[in-house]
Amino acid sequence: xxxxxxxxxxxxxxxxxxxxxxxxxxxxxxxxxxxxxxxxxxxxxxxxxxxxxxxxxxxxxxxxxxxxxxxxxxxxxxxxxxxxxxxxxxxxxxxxxxxxxxxxxxxxxxxxxxxxxxxxxxxxxxxxxxxxxxxxxxxxxxxxxxxxxxxxxxxxxxxxxxxxxxxxxxxxxxxxxxxxxxxxxxxxxxxxxxxxxxxxxxxxxxxxxxxxxxxxxxxxxxxxxxxxxxxxxxxxxxxxxxxxxxxxxxxxxxxxxxxxxxxxxxxxxxxxxxxxxxxxxxxxxxxxxxxxxxxxxxxxx
Numbered sequence: 001x002x003x004x005x006x007x008x009x010x011x012x013x014x015x016x017x018x019x020x021x022x023x024x025x026x027x028x029x030x031x032x033x034x035x036x037x038x039x040x041x042x043x044x045x046x047x048x049x050x051x052x053x054x055x056x057x058x059x060x061x062x063x064x065x066x067x068x069x070x071x072x073x074x075x076x077x078x079x080x081x082x083x084x085x086x087x088x089x090x091x092x093x094x095x096x097x098x099x100x101x102x103x104x105x106x107x108x109x110x111x112x113x114x115x116x117x118x119x120x121x122x123x124x125x126x127x128x129x130x131x132x133x134x135x136x137x138x139x140x141x142x143x144x145x146x147x148x149x150x151x152x153x154x155x156x157x158x159x160x161x162x163x164x165x166x167x168x169x170x171x172x173x174x175x176x177x178x179x180x181x182x183x184x185x186x187x188x189x190x191x192x193x194x195x196x197x198x199x200x201x202x203x204x205x206x207x208x209x210x211x212x213x214x215x216x217x218x219x220x221x222x223x224x225x226x227x228x229x230x231x232x233x234x235x236x237x238x239x240x241x242x243x244x245x246x247x248x249x250x251x252x253x254x255x256x257x258x259x260x261x262x263x264x265x266x267x268x269x270x271x272x273x274x275x276x277x278x279x280x281x282x283x284x285x286x287x288x289x290x291x292x293x294x295x296x297x298x299x300x301x
Contacts, residue, residue: 033098035065035086042078042086050084055097058086070097070106071113071133094124094135104296105135116224118145128222134296140195141298143202144218158223162248165219166274169212170264176206188242191289191300194229209265210244216262217291220248226257228290229300234281243283250275 033046044051059068059075079089090111096103107119115133120126151168152161198214201207213229220227226249234243249257263273
C-alpha cells in the first residue's frame with residue numbers, strides 16, 4: 001500500500017511536469033506566431049491573441065500551414081481581415097508583410113510579389129523592389145526610378161530602357177570638371193562616396209566621369225541588372241589621368257553573367273562604349289565597387 005501511494009505521487013508529479021512543459025512549448029510557439037486551421041479558415045495567433053488586418057507569407061504542404069519568408073517557393077500571401085479570418089490575397093498594392101518579428105513593404109500584383117524591378121501604381125507611387133521583393137526608399141534609388149520612368153516607355157523591354165537611359169544621360173547631362181586637389185576623394189572616390197556622387201548627378205544634371213558612372217550604375221540596378229563602378233585611369237596629357245566607368249552584368253552563360261563596360265563620359269569624345277568588352281581608351285582598373293541592394297538595404301561594397 002505504501003509503495004502504491006508513492007508510485008501514484010511520482011506519476012502525479014510527472015503528469016504535472018509534462019503539462020507544464022506542454023504549456024511552456026505552446027507559449028513559446030505563440031510568441032513566434034502560429035497558424036490555426038479553424039474549419040478551413042486560417043487564424044494567426046501571436047502571444048495568444050488572434051491577429052487582424054495583417055499579411056503573411058504562408059506555405060501549405062501535406063496539410064501543414066507554415067509562416068515563411070516572403071517569396072519562398074510554393075508560398076502564398078494571406079490577408080487576415082478584421083475578424084482574424086485568413087484567405088489568399090489576390091490584390092494589387094504595396095502591402096506590409098510580417099515575418100520573424102518585423103514588417104517590410106512588398107508589391108503584390110494580383111497576389112504575386114514582384115522583385116528586382118520597378119513596381120507600383122499612380123496612386124501609391126513607383127519604387128524599385130529588390131531581389132528579395134522589399135520596397136526601396138533610398139534617395140539615389142528613387143532618383144534612378146524617376147529617371148527611367150521619365151525617359152522610357154512602360155512597354156519598352158529592360159534592354160531597350162537601359163540603352164535609352166544611357167543615351168539620354170550622356171547627351172543631356174553635361175560634363176563638369178569638379179575635381180578638388182589631386183589625390184583628394186573627389187578625384188579618387190571610395191565606395192562610400194558613390195551614393196553621394198550619383199545623387200549630385202541626378203539633381204544637378206552635370207558631373208565628371210565618376211558621377212556618370214555612379215549614376216548609370218543605379219539606373220542599371222533598378223532595371224534588374226547587376227552593376228558596379230570601376231575606379232581607374234585612362235591615358236591623358238603627360239601620363240595617365242583618373243577615370244571612372246560602369247560595368248553591367250548581362251548575357252547569362254550557365255550560372256555566370258558576363259560583365260560589360262559602359263562609359264557615358266567616353267561618348268562625349270565620340271567613342272562608343274556601351275555594353276562593350278574592351279574600352280578603346282586602354283583604361284586600367286584600380287578597384288571596383290558593386291551596388292548591392294538586398295533585404296531592403298542599399299550598400300556599395
